[in-house]
Amino acid sequence: MKELTYHRATDAAEAVALVAADSDARFLGGGTNLVDHLKLGVARPGTLVDVSRLPLDAVEELPDGGLRIGAAVRNSDLAAHPVVRRGFPAVARALLAGASGQIRHQATTAGNLLQRTRCVYFQDVTTPCNKREPGSGCSALGGYGRYNAVLGASEACVATHPSDLAVALTALDAVAVVLGPDGERRIPLTELHRLPGHHPERDTVLDHGDLVTAVELPGSAVAPASTYAKARDRASYAFALVSVAAAVDLDGDVVRDVRLAWGGVAHRPWRAYVAEEALRGAVLTEETAREAAAAELAAATTTDQTAYKVAMVRNLTAHTLLRLAGGAR
């Protein structure tokens, strides 16, 4: 079998130094994605640096009403946290809409954001895949397409990002706190994940050795009135066909402020700025909601297999906003 060095890091700086110095090393969170990839042959690292036991497992309230979520906080703990449930319901709901109870107990916040696509070809080493093996080609073009992207895809890759949590965090203007060899930096969630372009092998803007240490959620008027809705192929334990994270602040019927992000449509969680802009100041009705979504989707490209996503995300967006307006979450 392939020899593998397992190292349990004792502090964040050590973890960064270890991985940065070794191109064959990877951070290990809960392992629910990475260990699968080891078994499938998708990832073949020489060293695993376990960061799941670093002291990054706290959820702290910030002075502005926001939250700082440690990278090692388990998905189930985060979903159950009273402040998250009350102040950022979209986050709790997104987590609970994902995976299974067993996986959520094991999975970490950072690992969830950095999980890789579920594209069936990416996970099958007998097929070409630009993300797994740059330059080998994209099997999903002309292949199985039901889960493929409709926004922001490239000739090189049409995969979607699978995380539910990332969609909620993107809608709520979260920021990833990253420790690299050159120190700490803060990356808005909207900029953390990339579009594929010519380099689908790069899911995010992080460099090798960059450790996510926390995610910060700013306090905001809209976050407590946020929610997450997900359409999927079975009632539980399935990735999103499409999903919607939404938050809305209404003045009567008029939209004072709104946040909207989509999952299942692109290589990254898709912040729907165009739709938000169309809605701000508008009276919220089924029609204005649909029109706003349609404006965002004007740039969509679809195939026979993905055409449904356009209608589905438009409908789900309208449905979710109207439910928020109606007081239901």
Place this chain on the structure above:
Amino acid sequence: MSADIVTQLVPDVVDARAMGRHLDRQDGVEKVTGAATYAVEHPVEGEVLHAWLVTSTTARGRVLRVDASDALDHPGVLRVLDHESAPRLADTEDRELTVLQDDRIAFRGQIVALVVATSSEAAREGALLVRVHQDEEPAEVVFDEHSATYAPEEVNAGAETDTEVGDPDAAFASAPVVIDATYVTPHEFNSPMEPHAATATWDGALLTLHDSTQAVHAVRTTLAPVLGLAPEQVRVLAPYVGGGFGSKGLPHAPEVAVALAALALPGRPVRLAVTRQQMFALTGYRTATRSRVRLGAEPDGTLLVVRHDASSQTSRIKEFAEQSATAARMMYAAPHRATTHRVAALDVPVPSWMRAPGEMPGMHAQEVALDELAVAAGIDPIDLRERNEPEVDPESGRPFNGRRLVECLRVGADRFGWSGRPAEARARAEGDWWVGTGVASATYPMLFSPGNTARIRSLGEGRYGVDVGAVDLGTGARTVLVQIAADALQVAPDCIDLAIGDTDLPFATVAGGSSGTSSWGSAIAAAAQQFRHDHGSSPDPGLHTTAASGAYADTEGHAMHSFGAVFAEARVHRWTGEVRVSRLHGVYSVGRVINPMTARSQLLGALTMGLSAALHEEGWRDPRTGHVVTQDLATYHVAAHADVRDLQAEWLEEEDHLATPMGSRGIGEIGIVGTSAAIANATFHATGVRVRSLPLTADHFLDA
């Protein structure tokens, strides 16, 4: 005891005392405590080796060269077998079982090499290091309406390929109401929890195979000639099996592979577990089907003509013809009827049995078509079925053994709350959901496998050993056979020591075709009767009798079938099109139910599998590569707990002594038949959108 004299007799009716009552699962404690050992867990003597399969990445072509040098350099790897180095097989007629004998590649995922190592990790890594140079030829892997098909000589279960009665064409020309539609079902995969797996040991004289199979004797009789061994040189054991759903009814290529490894390394036990991904190519599947169903009827729904033209795919190396249209031959009365089966031979893996082969996809098509007729004729779907109830079997002209379909429909309608159902589709909404109900009939033939043999041994103090080479693949066979033996010997169930799952035991046929309990139970009844005849009611310890059951069922005089009715309530989300089945109720006429608990589990399990087929399951075969890309349980969706809501199964009280001495008929498969049709019909009733293909995914209902 192998020299036992085997008496053959047709047993008398067995009085029910233990049968019909609850009895705890005899192996429940072992299973929930983990003490039950499965195929690669059995303790074996000697240093165990591990095998890993290397499979082809082209759908058609040749193996040019297998380069095993890196694999052999890997620590722990002992041997790499390929088509040149593997031991020769004696019989290569069955090309599915012809493993590593020549350079032909007949489908993607075919076994092209086998790595044997001292640990499973080393074997797996070794398999990654084997380089298989393949020459690729153009392949045909797509089954659709354009596929070239042919008429097989017969279809699965030995049924006729085509039938025609009356003048269907003329009848259609004059029928006042005509339905003509094509229904499509996808590739479906059995995916039992325990993968196909085996431990094989060759000691120079005897091959011992701890296998995960539904039929120990069939594995022996199939594999022995392939391997060039006498049947007595092969012993197959399967004490516990983690599910099969038909996929373990016959041996597949992995069993040959592990036997080859054992033959190549005598004296060392070799374990092989097929990976979940490999199961999608190597262990059988339900082929996709296309069914064109045409119904011609009077304005009141009375059927004048029924036509079912079914097609499916098979592999170029071995024919399997799904008998989708056979149910149309006996289900409803119609003076003019025709059925045909066609298959397309492609460069794909060999399809095989999956729970209710034939009936499942065929009745899906039939029963959705009937719903379309009910709508077209403006008749309640239950009334429509009742109106077309035949007096005798339309196929054979024989009387039925007690066809209680209408009762199932009526009882079910009552329990389900059918009356008051809006006749119009899209008539009921609750919150964000359209709500509708649907019904379908179910049927399954009563099958009996001849040749089963059982042995009764007196253990003294009123206890008896009962030996039969049956297999419990999780169904509860071990429990119901104890009940049958107890009643046949007229003792309490706890006086029975049952031994199953071993070819050293008397011959038994497959746990398949819902025939296991009927066939093995009849043998036990015969052996018990002969034992009492030979040794009386207070036998000395050590006395024993072996007997086989002659054909008991009156198949010449009667058409033997089971029936049922399935009711579904479906909710379709107004905004996303997602479908939930909020209620699913089945009512069955299946003869005597021997154990209500295990029977309910079978029926609920099959209803769940039908629900899963209705809503989720689809093996998506890549048209370019020929392999199923949804090849794990994260992408090949089966119903999750949250999909299974109010699920109920009940049965009519009955005993069918035309069928078996126990009065039972078999229940393993009927629960999956018609279930997807009831759900499809309910989604139509909810939304007004008729979907003629499975699965019923959300995108179909988006514009509803």
